[in-house]
Amino acid sequence: MDYILSIIILACINMIAVLGLSIFTGFTGLFSLGHAAFVGVGAYTSAILTYYYYVPFPLALAAGAAAAGLVSLIIGIPTLRAKLRSDYFAIAILGFGEALRVVLENLEITNGARGLPGIDNFTTFPIVLACLALGVFFARNFLRSRWGAACIAIREDPIAAEMAGVRLFRTRLLSLVVSAVYCGLSGGLLAHFLSFIQPVMFTLVQSTQLLAAVIAGGMGSLSGPLIASFVFIGLPEALRVAQMWRLVAYGLLLVLIMVYRPQGLMGYSELSSFFKRKSNPGGRVQP
Amino acid sequence: MKTPGKALLSVKGLTKDFGGIRAVDSFSFDVHEGSITGIIGPNGAGKTTVFNLVTGIYRPTAGSIFFEGEEMAGLRPDKIVRKGIARTFQNIRLFNRRTCLDNVLTPLLQRERCSFTGALFGTPGARRLERELHGRAIELLSALGLGKYASWQANTLPYGLQRKLEIARALATEPKLLLLDEPAAGMNPEETRALADLVAEVRWKFNVTMLLIEHHMDLVMKICTPIVVMNFGALLAAGTPDEVRENPEVVAAYLGKGKKTNECTSG
Numbered sequence: 001m002d003y004i005l006s007i008i009i010l011a012c013i014n015m016i017a018v019l020g021l022s023i024f025t026g027f028t029g030l031f032s033l034g035h036a037a038f039v040g041v042g043a044y045t046s047a048i049l050t051y052y053y054y055v056p057f058p059l060a061l062a063a064g065a066a067a068a069g070l071v072s073l074i075i076g077i078p079t080l081r082a083k084l085r086s087d088y089f090a091i092a093i094l095g096f097g098e099a100l101r102v103v104l105e106n107l108e109i110t111n112g113a114r115g116l117p118g119i120d121n122f123t124t125f126p127i128v129l130a131c132l133a134l135g136v137f138f139a140r141n142f143l144r145s146r147w148g149a150a151c152i153a154i155r156e157d158p159i160a161a162e163m164a165g166v167r168l169f170r171t172r173l174l175s176l177v178v179s180a181v182y183c184g185l186s187g188g189l190l191a192h193f194l195s196f197i198q199p200v201m202f203t204l205v206q207s208t209q210l211l212a213a214v215i216a217g218g219m220g221s222l223s224g225p226l227i228a229s230f231v232f233i234g235l236p237e238a239l240r241v242a243q244m245w246r247l248v249a250y251g252l253l254l255v256l257i258m259v260y261r262p263q264g265l266m267g268y269s270e271l272s273s274f275f276k277r278k279s280n281p282g283g284r285v286q287p
Numbered sequence: 288m289k290t291p292g293k294a295l296l297s298v299k300g301l302t303k304d305f306g307g308i309r310a311v312d313s314f315s316f317d318v319h320e321g322s323i324t325g326i327i328g329p330n331g332a333g334k335t336t337v338f339n340l341v342t343g344i345y346r347p348t349a350g351s352i353f354f355e356g357e358e359m360a361g362l363r364p365d366k367i368v369r370k371g372i373a374r375t376f377q378n379i380r381l382f383n384r385r386t387c388l389d390n391v392l393t394p395l396l397q398r399e400r401c402s403f404t405g406a407l408f409g410t411p412g413a414r415r416l417e418r419e420l421h422g423r424a425i426e427l428l429s430a431l432g433l434g435k436y437a438s439w440q441a442n443t444l445p446y447g448l449q450r451k452l453e454i455a456r457a458l459a460t461e462p463k464l465l466l467l468d469e470p471a472a473g474m475n476p477e478e479t480r481a482l483a484d485l486v487a488e489v490r491w492k493f494n495v496t497m498l499l500i501e502h503h504m505d506l507v508m509k510i511c512t513p514i515v516v517m518n519f520g521a522l523l524a525a526g527t528p529d530e531v532r533e534n535p536e537v538v539a540a541y542l543g544k545g546k547k548t549n550e551c552t553s554g
Contacts, residue, residue, distance in 0.1 A: 141409045141413075160376065163342060163373065165397035
């Protein structure tokens with residue numbers, strides 16, 4: 001039971017990060033191969049605060065999220081101002097993420113590549129669930145707001161968005177910061193759940209997994225990536241009996257989703273839209 | 288037709304180079320308040336480039352763009368939109384995977400000053416604003432006959448309605464000057480006639496000055512005055528439809544030089 005619960009907690013923590021990346025990649029249309037670095041910043045900031053300075057856990061979590069948001073400005077301001085195209089931006093942020101990992105590996109306070117052991121075990125299931133619920137609540141409100149509408153407009157057509165009064169640079173930067181804050185929060189929860197963090201936990205591999213969940217779940221959907229992220233965490237665990245084949249199954253699942261549902265599990269719609277508005281010929285959102 | 292007022296938009300010596308190619312060559316013209324000004328010219332004359340310069344998508348190489356006496360050249364597109372210039376695109380650019388309602392709601396939302404935290408928490412104030420703008424968006428859609436398509440995804444609309452939706456989205460920015468880039472492109476004669484009525488109606492209903500690029504001569508001649516003719520990036524002629532029609536240089540630009548055809552037939 002403990003084992004299953006811990007898998008669920010890990011999945012929920014991952015879902016918070018995926019939620020953030022979904023806002024940035026799914027709704028604003030910019031690809032990122034570096035968001036695991038923001039998870040790392042959140043994890044290290046909050047862990048260092050509780051470990052060395054005995055800062056209360058909620059405060060440390062908030063500080064981790066804020067630190068990730070601030071760090072995202074460092075990469076966001078120069079690259080987004082230059083209006084890098086999506087693929088170039090993905091590469092730029094990939095380099096940034098790896099550079100950040102090297103920094104974590106060489107700082108005194110992070111204990112270098114050996115990692116930080118013995119972080120207090122503050123993360124519990126109710127806390128994770130509350131964070132996830134709040135995350136979904138804020139994300140939905142954000143996307144309904146002026147800023148969310150601007151993000152989606154940019155994804156659909158940056159030039160038309162500008163001619164609708166959208167501030168291109170500011171909106172993209174805001175979307176990056178919001179997504180980094182989600183990742184930072186996820187990192188803080190992760191550090192205080194595993195009670196051990198190490199720079200190699202926040203590499204390109206993790207960034208790719210986050211991105212895979214967003215794309216497989218459906219760009220422009222919140223529920224899709226959440227489901228995908230849950231499946232991607234749960235499936236390899238459920239298949240542990242199959243030993244080495246479990247990772248093959250994981251890869252196969254990704255390939256199958258992309259071949260049979262290139263728009264992702266949910267495409268551009270939400271889970272809730274299947275329950276309401278059934279009689280609406282044009283309303284069904286198609287890719 | 289009401290007599291043209293002062294110049295709302297005044298373009299002076301506008302020049303744009305792309306590498307070694309001069310797409311717009313010290314082009315000057317005025318758009319008077321309340322007019323429907325037409326820009327015509329052969330393909331590649333630089334008409335759309337002028338639109339892109341006026342709306343800030345390109346920066347001019349030289350020259351000035353005055354809107355209500357204020358210099359616009361070099362401003363960001365979203366700033367220019369806020370000053371009161373809106374446009375549609377030659378190849379329709381809608382927010383394709385959003386509903387018609389969202390397409391119109393997006394520019395309406397951008398005009399509002401709202402609190403970020405209020406929006407995040409979904410405060411009653413934020414919800415009230417949302418409902419209010421929702422109503423305005425529906426009104427705008429209805430004004431263009433798109434009311435019943437509000438919940439349709441934009442790219443599922445028939446072509447002609449997509450053009451209308453683009454106009455609705457542009458009007459949602461509450462412009463003083465509306466630029467229409469080939470609004471009748473791809474339309475049959477009947478649809479073109481309906482569009483002419485729509486343009487006249489929009490001008491009257493929304494009290495907006497219009498500048499439009501069009502290739503359908505009958506449409507331009509019917510609704511536009513004055514007409515500005517461009518050729519090779521420069522001003523060829525300007526005047527009322529009749530003046531332009533009679534102008535030998537305009538005829539030459541469109542049909543080739545009369546002399547040569549004579550030589551051909553005689554020889």
